[in-house]
Amino acid sequence: MGTMRAVVIExxxxxxxxxxxxxxxxxxxxxxxxxxxxxxxxxxxxAKTRSGKxxxxxxxxxxxxxxxxxxxxxxxxxxxxxxxxGDEVYGITPVPRSAGSYAEYVTASALHLTRKPAALSHVxxxxxxxxxxxxxxxxxxxxxxxxxxxxxxxxxxxxxxHFAVQFAQYFGAYVIATxxxxxxxxxxxxxxxxxxxxxxxxxEDAVSNVDVVIDLVGNTADETGTRSLRVLxxxxxxxxxxxxxxxxxxxxxxxxxxxATTFKYTPDGSTLAVVSRLLxxxxxxxxxxxxxxxxxxxxxHTALETGHTRGKIVLKVCDG
Ligand SMILES: NC(=O)c1ccc[n+]([C@@H]2O[C@H](COP(=O)([O-])OP(=O)(O)OC[C@H]3O[C@@H](n4cnc5c(N)ncnc54)[C@H](OP(=O)(O)O)[C@@H]3O)[C@@H](O)[C@H]2O)c1
Numbered sequence: 001m002g003t004m005r006a007v008v009i010e011x012x013x014x015x016x017x018x019x020x021x022x023x024x025x026x027x028x029x030x031x032x033x034x035x036x037x038x039x040x041x042x043x044x045x046x047a048k049t050r051s052g053k054x055x056x057x058x059x060x061x062x063x064x065x066x067x068x069x070x071x072x073x074x075x076x077x078x079x080x081x082x083x084x085x086g087d088e089v090y091g092i093t094p095v096p097r098s099a100g101s102y103a104e105y106v107t108a109s110a111l112h113l114t115r116k117p118a119a120l121s122h123v124x125x126x127x128x129x130x131x132x133x134x135x136x137x138x139x140x141x142x143x144x145x146x147x148x149x150x151x152x153x154x155x156x157x158x159x160x161x162h163f164a165v166q167f168a169q170y171f172g173a174y175v176i177a178t179x180x181x182x183x184x185x186x187x188x189x190x191x192x193x194x195x196x197x198x199x200x201x202x203x204e205d206a207v208s209n210v211d212v213v214i215d216l217v218g219n220t221a222d223e224t225g226t227r228s229l230r231v232l233x234x235x236x237x238x239x240x241x242x243x244x245x246x247x248x249x250x251x252x253x254x255x256x257x258x259x260a261t262t263f264k265y266t267p268d269g270s271t272l273a274v275v276s277r278l279l280x281x282x283x284x285x286x287x288x289x290x291x292x293x294x295x296x297x298x299x300x301h302t303a304l305e306t307g308h309t310r311g312k313i314v315l316k317v318c319d320g
Pocket of ligand 1: 130
């Protein structure tokens with residue numbers, strides 16, 4: 001069996017726990033693809049897992065972090081499979097995973113990948129799956145974004161948020177987003193009708209009678225989740241993604257006369273193929289804020305953990 005370069009963690013720690021090492025190639029089983037990774041997306045869940053939180057308890061160390069990838073098929077599940085060696089694909093491995101995508105090769109089932117949109121580079125495509133599938137699930141599948149609906153999206157400038165703003169606008173909703181000063185104009189360009197600068201204003205002073213809150217901050221900062229209950233119309237719905245930040249979410253919502261749910265994305269290649277069409281047509285765009293080499297994964301995590309990434313951070317693994 002051959003080896004590959006990968007970003008490995010031997011145990012929980014800070015960004016410097018991420019080191020590059022030679023690891024065996026991942027074993028392709030049953031109907032999986034073996035994919036040569038050109039670029040891998042970086043997400044808050046990776047940093048949480050690295051530091052021993054999130055899904056870390058289910059990791060077997062040494063572990064390779066990362067779920068998103070864009071790359072080139074090396075081996076297909078079987079000879080007649082329509083996606084062949086040499087084809088460009090992107091996708092997302094399920095969490096938890098001890099042989100993740102911060103590596104030169106990854107395995108993934110056909111359920112978790114699809115063809116890369118030709119209009120996107122591998123670096124752009126690697127930033128799509130986790131954030132876009134999360135935004136799609138919250139905005140399209142749960143909120144059922146539609147004309148006449150008022151949707152408030154917290155952290156509209158982040159990885160998930162910038163897709164959420166675009167999906168909600170695409171399906172005709174009236175979009176209000178929160179962001180800091182430097183991102184206000186950008187979110188308007190992406191389709192937000194109103195942007196509240198959370199570094200200057202309290203959003204509950206500016207926003208009311210909202211049908212749905214896409215809550216990508218929760219109570220991780222400034223009691224954003226709890227304060228959001230006040231801006232919903234009676235019976236409105238809050239959908240919360242940082243699920244660990246607000247244990248009393250359901251009870252608090254009921255007491256306020258509104259509905260609430262947590263949300264967890266599904267690593268679904270079929271839905272990603274739908275998103276691909278919006279990316280290929282240019283109706284939706286991915287914004288990659290910073291690109292780091294595989295060797296600089298620690299710096300990528302340090303940047304992510306500032307909490308102020310615009311769009312996505314991506315690791316470039318090879319030239320493709
Ligand atoms: N449950 C799930 O399935 C799931 C899936 C994906 C993500 N998540 C969670 O959802 C959250 C967002 O993920 P992400 O990938 O979008 O993160 P991210 O890209 O790191 O988010 C960064 C953004 O957050 C904004 N922000 C920071 N503090 C804010 C505040 N107080 N109010 C409004 N915006 C604020 C920043 O904008 P400014 O610089 O303009 O402030 C920045 O653009 C994370 O907690 C992540 O773990 C959950």
